[in-house]
Amino acid sequence: MSWIDIFRGNRKPPATAGAAKERLQIVLAHERISRTGEDFLPKLQKDLLEVIAKYVAIDAKAVNVSLDRGGDMSTLAIEVELPGPKVGEPPRRAAS
Amino acid sequence: MAEVIVVTSGKGGVGKTTTSAAFATGLAQNGKKTVVIDFDVGLRNLDLIMGVERRVVFDIVNVINGEARLNQALIRDKRVDTLSILPASQTRDKDALTKEGVKTIIDELAQDFDYILCDSPAGIEKGALLALYFADQAIIVTNPEVSSVRDSDRILGVLQSKSHRAEEKKDPVKEHLLVTRYDPSRVEKGEMLKLEDIREILAIPLLGVIPESESVLKASNTGNPVILDDASNAGGAYADAVARFLGQDRPHRFIDPEKKGFLSRLFGGRAA
Numbered sequence: 332m333s334w335i336d337i338f339r340g341n342r343k344p345p346a347t348a349g350a351a352k353e354r355l356q357i358v359l360a361h362e363r364i365s366r367t368g369e370d371f372l373p374k375l376q377k378d379l380l381e382v383i384a385k386y387v388a389i390d391a392k393a394v395n396v397s398l399d400r401g402g403d404m405s406t407l408a409i410e411v412e413l414p415g416p417k418v419g420e421p422p423r424r425a426a427s
Numbered sequence: 428m429a430e431v432i433v434v435t436s437g438k439g440g441v442g443k444t445t446t447s448a449a450f451a452t453g454l455a456q457n458g459k460k461t462v463v464i465d466f467d468v469g470l471r472n473l474d475l476i477m478g479v480e481r482r483v484v485f486d487i488v489n490v491i492n493g494e495a496r497l498n499q500a501l502i503r504d505k506r507v508d509t510l511s512i513l514p515a516s517q518t519r520d521k522d523a524l525t526k527e528g529v530k531t532i533i534d535e536l537a538q539d540f541d542y543i544l545c546d547s548p549a550g551i552e553k554g555a556l557l558a559l560y561f562a563d564q565a566i567i568v569t570n571p572e573v574s575s576v577r578d579s580d581r582i583l584g585v586l587q588s589k590s591h592r593a594e595e596k597k598d599p600v601k602e603h604l605l606v607t608r609y610d611p612s613r614v615e616k617g618e619m620l621k622l623e624d625i626r627e628i629l630a631i632p633l634l635g636v637i638p639e640s641e642s643v644l645k646a647s648n649t650g651n652p653v654i655l656d657d658a659s660n661a662g663g664a665y666a667d668a669v670a671r672f673l674g675q676d677r678p679h680r681f682i683d684p685e686k687k688g689f690l691s692r693l694f695g696g697r698a699a
Contacts, residue, residue, distance in 0.1 A: 346617025351573050352624045359580050359628060366584045 353402075361400045372396060379409060387413055429537035432544050433562040433600075435586075437578030439549030441570045442607040445643055447546035448476045449654040449662070450566065453669030455510035456654075459541040462501065464532075465515035466558035467548035468524055474514045477504070478650025488516035491528030497535050506655065511540075521554040529557050551585055560591050564601040566634060570608045571620040579604075579629055603634035605668060610639040611684040622682055635668030637661050638681040 365371075376396045383389055393412035399405060434447045444467075451463035465473035468488060474480040479502045485495035490513075497513075504510035513532075516523060536543050547558035559565065565586055569579040586600050587593055593600070606625055613619040626633055642659035646652060654669070656662040660681050667677040 348614070348617050348620050348624070351620050352628070355573055355576055355620075355628055359577065362577075362580070363584070366588075 357400065357402045360402075361405075372398065376409075383411055389413060429540050430542050430563050431533060431537075431561050432542060432564045432566060433547055433559040434544060434566045434568060435547035435555065435559055435582050436568040436575065437549070437551065437555075437582040438570075438575045441568050441575050442637070442643075443549070443568050444473050444476050444546055445647065445653065446566065446568050446605060446607065446637075446665075447473060447544055448652040449665040450669060450672075451510060451512075451542075451544045452477075452504075452507055452652040453654045453666055454542050454544075454673075455504070455507040457669065457673055458509060459673075460509045460539065461542045461544065462511045462513060462536050462540045463544040463546060464513040464558075465546050466524070466554050467546065468515045468519055468521050468554055469517065470548065471515040471517045473512065473546050474502075475650060476647050477512050477652060479504070479512055479514075480650070483514045486514045486516040487532065488519045488523040490532055491523065491525060497532060506651075521548075521552065524554060524557050526557060526560065530561065533561050551582065555582075556585070556589060559586055559600075560589070562586070562590060562600050563592070564603065566603045566605050567629070567631065568605050568607055569625060569629065571606060571610075571614070571622075571625060573620075576620070576625060576628060583629065583631065602631040603672070604629055604631045605634050605637065607637040608639045609636050609682065611682055615684050633679075634671055635664055636679055636682050637664045637668070 376394065379396075380389065380391060380394060389411055393414075395408075395410040397408045397410075399408075432450075434443050434450065436443050444465075447463055447465075451461050454461040463473065463477075464487065465471055466487075467473070471486070474483050482502050485500035487500065489495040490497050490500050500513055502512045502514065504512065513536075533543060545558040545562065548554040559582075567579050567583065569575050583602065586602065590600050592598065604626065606622060609622065610619055614621050622633075622636060638660050640653075640659060640661035642656050643653050643661050646656055646659075646662075653659055653662045654665040664681055667680065670677050
């Protein structure tokens with residue numbers, strides 16, 4: 332602390348080192364797991380689309396996969412926009 | 428049998444070359460025959476930090492291409508007689524390095540030297556991969572800062588999977604953590620990651636802590652490795668780290684804030 336701090340009113344900035352540690356621990360825990368395997372999200376998205384497309388007609392562009400990496404828990408959200416029924420298309424039948 | 432040591436970090440600008448120069452000089456001061464190789468082809472800088480930039484004739488790429496013999500390219504240090512420097516090429520790119528070429532050079536150096544230090548370029552591309560490939564030991568240079576710690580973790584993963592020792596399923600590369608640019612007064616204020624936090628996150632043995640110091644810039648200005656500056660905290664910390672590396676027991680210094688006198692409290696002091 333130097334003399335000029337006295338005139339600044341000696342306000343203490345919030346300590347940020349704790350935030351640095353916490354963010355690092357979370358991101359590295361995830362990166363260490365994924366280091367061995369390949370990036371699975373694109374493959375997961377493709378597989379999910381194929382499964383869903385067996386049952387409903389979907390537009391591949393109307394699919395959104397997002398992942399929120401947390402410390403105790405991560406959330407995988409898959410949002411699929413289903414189009415309304417189209418008139419005039421033959422009904423789909425499950426493969427026998 | 429010569430030991431190959433890589434000085435690496437992933438991230439740039441954390442002090443790899445400063446560390447390579449200081450560490451190689453320190454090993455040589457301890458009587459070890461030491462050679463330090465600059466792997467940063469295209470962005471050579473070890474020669475400047477070591478103060479031998481005017482004596483570079485041939486470089487590692489000339490040796491790999493058979494354009495010069497190894498002992499023509501080696502520069503003998505004038506301050507410490509057991510120290511030599513093998514400069515990188517400034518005009519070629521990293522593709523000029525080959526695994527076979529580097530192996531031939533390291534095998535030949537291993538006959539004459541005790542320690543072969545490899546100063547890695549930043550990143551995880553070819554130059555960095557070749558610098559660490561033949562390593563027996565690794566010094567991971569880390570700043571107390573999130574991007575540096577993350578990149579150190581990444582490079583540890585590379586060492587454990589893409590080094591020669593990993594590929595041949597031999598004993599793993601021995602890892603050492605060297606924290607540089609550490610500022611205990613900022614740590615005390617909660618502005619900087621604590622040493623203990625970095626150790627906990629990276630979980631590798633601590634070799635040393637080099638304090639943030641004005642003497643590092645002075646050393647690079649003049650081309651004298653900072654370990655030669657007896658008055659410098661950073662130089663002292665490097666000397667301790669080298670001693671620990673050689674098996675001596677040295678307590679860690681410069682990890683707690685200096686007690687400030689009345690005058691420096693009043694005017695704000697900076698570390699020497």
